[in-house]
Amino acid sequence: MLSLVYLRENPTKAKEGLAKRNFSHPELIDQLLEIDQNRRALQTQLDEVLSKSNQLSNDIGILFKSGKKVEANNLKVETLNLKIVTKDLQEQIQKIEADLMSLRTQIPNIPEDIVPSGNNEDNNEEVFRTGLIPEFPQKALPHWELATKYNLIDFDLGSKITGAGFPVYKGKGAKLQRALIQYFLDKNIDAGYKEYQVPHLVNELSGFGTGQLPDKEGQMYHIKEDNLYLIPTAEVPLTNIYRNKLLSNKELPICMTGYTPCFRREAGSYGANVRGLNRLHQFDKVEIVRIERPDNSRDSLDGMVDHVKNILAELELPFRILKLCGGDLGFTSALTFDFEIYSAAQERWLEVSSVSTFNSFQAERLKIRYKDSEGKKALVHTLNGSSLAIPRVVAGLLENFQVKSGIKIPEALIAYTGFEMID
RNA sequence: AGAGAGGUGGCCGAGUGGUUGAAGGCGCACGCUUGGAAAGCGUGUAUUCCGUUAUCGCGGAAUCGAGGGUUCGAAUCCCUUCCUCUCUGCCA
Numbered sequence: 001m002l003s004l005v006y007l008r009e010n011p012t013k014a015k016e017g018l019a020k021r022n023f024s025h026p027e028l029i030d031q032l033l034e035i036d037q038n039r040r041a042l043q044t045q046l047d048e049v050l051s052k053s054n055q056l057s058n059d060i061g062i063l064f065k066s067g068k069k070v071e072a073n074n075l076k077v078e079t080l081n082l083k084i085v086t087k088d089l090q091e092q093i094q095k096i097e098a099d100l101m102s103l104r105t106q107i108p109n110i111p112e113d114i115v116p117s118g119n120n121e122d123n124n125e126e127v128f129r130t131g132l133i134p135e136f137p138q139k140a141l142p143h144w145e146l147a148t149k150y151n152l153i154d155f156d157l158g159s160k161i162t163g164a165g166f167p168v169y170k171g172k173g174a175k176l177q178r179a180l181i182q183y184f185l186d187k188n189i190d191a192g193y194k195e196y197q198v199p200h201l202v203n204e205l206s207g208f209g210t211g212q213l214p215d216k217e218g219q220m221y222h223i224k225e226d227n228l229y230l231i232p233t234a235e236v237p238l239t240n241i242y243r244n245k246l247l248s249n250k251e252l253p254i255c256m257t258g259y260t261p262c263f264r265r266e267a268g269s270y271g272a273n274v275r276g277l278n279r280l281h282q283f284d285k286v287e288i289v290r291i292e293r294p295d296n297s298r299d300s301l302d303g304m305v306d307h308v309k310n311i312l313a314e315l316e317l318p319f320r321i322l323k324l325c326g327g328d329l330g331f332t333s334a335l336t337f338d339f340e341i342y343s344a345a346q347e348r349w350l351e352v353s354s355v356s357t358f359n360s361f362q363a364e365r366l367k368i369r370y371k372d373s374e375g376k377k378a379l380v381h382t383l384n385g386s387s388l389a390i391p392r393v394v395a396g397l398l399e400n401f402q403v404k405s406g407i408k409i410p411e412a413l414i415a416y417t418g419f420e421m422i423d
Numbered sequence: 424a425g426a427g428a429g430g431u432g433g434c435c436g437a438g439u440g441g442u443u444g445a446a447g448g449c450g451c452a453c454g455c456u457u458g459g460a461a462a463g464c465g466u467g468u469a470u471u472c473c474g475u476u477a478u479c480g481c482g483g484a485a486u487c488g489a490g491g492g493u494u495c496g497a498a499u500c501c502c503u504u505c506c507u508c509u510c511u512g513c514c515a
Binding site: 039040041042043044045046047048050051053054056057058059060061062064065072073075076077078079080082083246248377 | 433441442451470472473474483485495
């Protein structure tokens with residue numbers, strides 16, 4: 001959510017920024033500012049009326065104390081009118097504030113200057129690429145065939161128990177998953193992130209805080225009985241740890257990591273791209289979240305990108321980094337770098353991490369603030385990234401490291417898997 | 424799930440209808456003290472909104488879990504709801 005003060009002072013800049021992400025309703029900004037102005041006028045009126053009745057109440061109290069009952073009762077009559085006016089104004093303000101909020105939640109974050117403009121993923125900018133794309137003597141098998149061949153993952157069993165998109169991992173397949181989770185967590189902890197185990201269900205306020213609600217309402221599994229949502233990412237519970245917090249300067253930055261399963265309804269997804277592990281309703285992910293001072297958030301983002309880079313390099317996977325264009329940017333993000341590993345067998349890039357800064361967009365909703373060195377209060381910046389999402393890394397490992405005799409485990413993982421080969 | 428108790432500032436905690444935005448303490452900041460630190464002493468220390476102002480500031484309003492109600496006036500009384508704790512029940 002964008003701050004009202006910012007929008008009031010920079011309406012043109014805001015519209016220009018939003019144009020970069022093809023925001024189709026720039027007139028909402030004008031509407032919002034108009035409503036805001038009405039709200040302020042009403043607030044002024046209300047404050048004046050309340051001030052009067054406070055004064056009267058005070059006088060009445062004094063009169064009663066000194067036994068002047070008649071005069072007190074006269075004043076009482078006066079307050080009755082004020083009460084009616086107050087009630088009316090309060091109702092108007094309540095309504096206008098609801099309108100304001102609904103408008104504010106429809107306006108996405110403003111992209112950073114360096115975000116390229118563009119409509120869709122074709123306009124994303126590749127900023128880094130590394131690793132050798134393996135060449136195979138025969139045709140390489142896709143991971144879903146390898147998974148069956150080596151008895152690692154059972155998709156049918158998952159459908160039987162739950163439905164499509166809920167795979168069952170078996171034997172070395174299950175161990176590989178667990179090894180990766182552990183490996184990623186260790187990497188993150190070594191880099192200074194504190195590990196958390198968080199709830200996998202969150203309430204409405206948490207969903208609103210990080211921006212999943214109301215924007216992605218239909219993408220989350222919702223338990224109506226208790227009005228709770230299954231988390232689509234650990235970002236939600238992790239960031240909400242600090243909801244409504246006033247932090248001191250020296251507490252920042254806050255670096256958190258956590259492993260959770262992630263649940264996504266993926267309504268509207270279809271086709272070959274959802275095959276195998278490519279798109280699941282439930283998957284495992286290790287997330288990193290940072291809460292930063294505004295002046296440090298860009299450096300911090302670079303640091304997170306480097307961190308994920310190092311992990312992928314250590315896993316010996318070929319990958320590239322994309323700077324997302326305005327049109328491909330998430331609703332809450334101001335700047336996002338996507339990591340994609342190359343899958344030799346599928347001959348396509350698979351997104352395994354998305355690292356973003358939200359600037360103060362989430363902090364505004366979450367009310368996470370800090371006191372700077374001069375004691376002034378300001379909103380923090382929030383950032384997060386996957387470090388990393390498991391299934392597509394598994395897909396990449398299986399497909400890229402297949403050899404005649406099986407699948408080779410990269411050096412860095414062997415200590416975690418306890419085996420060097422899947423065969 | 425049933426019974427009871429409770430939710431007050433960054434934290435602890437007093438406050439049962441009228442200058443209570445809220446005593447006291449802790450913490451924090453600054454100053455004095457000290458060779459330096461600690462202790463001690465002193466001062467200060469909530470947030471949001473509206474208005475005003477070049478700025479410091481000033482004036483007003485709201486906020487004692489949340490929402491509603493009673494009253495001229497509510498942290499204090501009533502209702503609803505959420506949460507926490509204790510006991511009982513159920514259960515990993």
